[in-house]
Amino acid sequence: MTKPLGVILAGGLATRMGGGDKGLLHIGGHSLLSRVIDRLSPQVAGVALNANGDPDRFADLGLPVVADSIEGFAGPLAGVLAGLDWAAEQGAEAIVTAAADTPFFxxxxxxxxxxxxAGQAYPLVLATTPRTGEELKSGGRSRVNRHPTFGLWPVALRDDLRAALTDGLRKVVLWTDAHGGREALFDAxxxxxxxxxxxxxxxxRAERFLT
Structure with a gap:
């Protein structure tokens, strides 16, 4: 498999932060988004930003900005689809997504x-971490937390994803499970x-993690 492209998902509404672009908030003198770019760029063949609205607000980053093609706020899968469409134009086989507000991945x-x-017909993998003891006590059978904004996604399934979103699908794991998606476990x-x-x-809290 050739090195995938990277897509940073920054299309959320940020309602709990009062709206706006969470990725432009700063910790340790640098924006969350710049920290994500610096961490993702060495791992991929190229990076694009998925964001809606005026793309000029990100002009200083020097990245292509791709907007959701699905009407309304359709969640992270819409950003994945936008990234897959962009990657298809570049002739890429797959993308890896990262969230713009997650600077320590x-x-x-x-x-x-x-x-x-390895061995998948279509590379489709989500990142996971072990659930804590408190999380396990709170219910649910899964012993891991799946992180749906951090995944490996195949360009070959983009039209399938487009159809699912058009039909109203919004939950990431429903789509990945339907296509034999796997998990990669990371330490927490x-x-x-x-x-x-x-x-x-x-x-x-993120500021404290830097120290």
Missing amino acids: PTDLVERLVAAS DPFDPFFNVNTPEDLA
Whole structure:
């Protein structure tokens, strides 16, 4: 498999942060988005940003900006589809997605997602981390947390995904499970590397993780 392209998902509404672009918030003197770009770029063959609205607000990043093609806010799968359409134009086989508000994801993310896809007809893998004891007590059978914004996605299934979104599908794992999606397990010590910034409290916590 050739090195996949990277797509940073920044199309969320950020309602718990009062709206706007969470990725442009700063920790340690740098924006969350710039930290995600710096972490993802060495792992992939090229990077695009999935974002809606005026793309000029990201002009200083020097990245292609691809918007959702599905009407309304259709969630992260719409961003995945936008990334897959962009990757198809580049002649790529697959993309790896990362969230714009998750600055600590693993530096071997892509390598391990690709390794987990070995033997698949279509490379489709989500990142996971072990659930904590408290999370296990709260119910549910799964012993892992799946991180649906961090995954390896095949360009070959983009039209299938488009049809599913048009029919109203919004839950990522329903689509990945339907297509034999796999999981790649990452360590969560000393904290979950897929921790994302949703609230002002999370932003303060991310600052502490830097120290």
